Amino acid sequence: MIYFLLFWEFCKVGLFCVGGGYASMPLIQASVVDHYHWLSMSEFVDIFTISQMTPGPIGINAATFAGTKIAGLGGAVSATLGFVTPSFFLGIILARVYLKYGDIGSIRGALNGLRPAVVALICVASLSFILLAVWNTETLPTDWSTFSLGGIAILILAIAATRRKIGVIKVLIGSGVLGLALGLAGLI
Structure with missing residues (x-):
């Protein structure tokens, strides 16, 4: 029953997760x-973090990891296939419609209308994680190190977004190494 x-x-x-993996969170x-x-x-939050760090689409990774945590290997398969x-079917249908009818203005308008909703979904996910980090003191540290690491990463x-000299992968690896070092030192 849990698998279904x-x-x-x-x-x-x-x-319903129009806009990619972040919108699915x-x-x-x-x-x-x-x-x-x-x-x-x-x-x-841990699953979301691991889903970002592993190769592949974040939504599929999150479904797989959540399914594994909930119901083991069968849960991973069920959640991933469900996601x-x-x-799969919408992609096939929309590709056929697009090939048959070409570039239709009303379809373009509908897709343009979905963009603000996708941005809103991503913002809601980000806000949820920020609120958890700031106010949920039972599960995550909220001392100076949490805010310092977050501020440094932001x-x-x-800087990377404006100058494009620092890659996102380098920031992720650096954040992980810095967090590990601070954790081993007992600072976080």
Whole structure:
């Protein structure tokens, strides 16, 4: 039963997560954290973080890791298949429609209208993680080191975005190494 439920919930997420993996995070959170309570918010943040660090699409990675945490290997398969099934069929259908009807203005308008919603979904996911880091003192540290590391990462990413001399991968690796060093030193 849990496998079918995982498939169905991630199928709904896959169907409605217009805009990619980051846009799917609030939908996954609503399902596995808020509705079913399969994962705590702290576990979800860990899954989100690992999903970003591993190769592949973040939404599929998150579905696989969440499914594994919830129901083992069978849960991973169920959640992953549920997540990709709608995209697979919608992709085939939309490709056929696009090839048949070409560039239709109303379709372009609908897609342009979805862009602000995608940005809003990503912002909601980011806000949820920020609020968790700031106010949930039971699961995450909220001392100076948390804010310092976050601030340094934001600063480096802002510089990287404007000058393009520092790659995102370098920032991720550097943040991980710095966090490990501070953790081993007992500072975080």
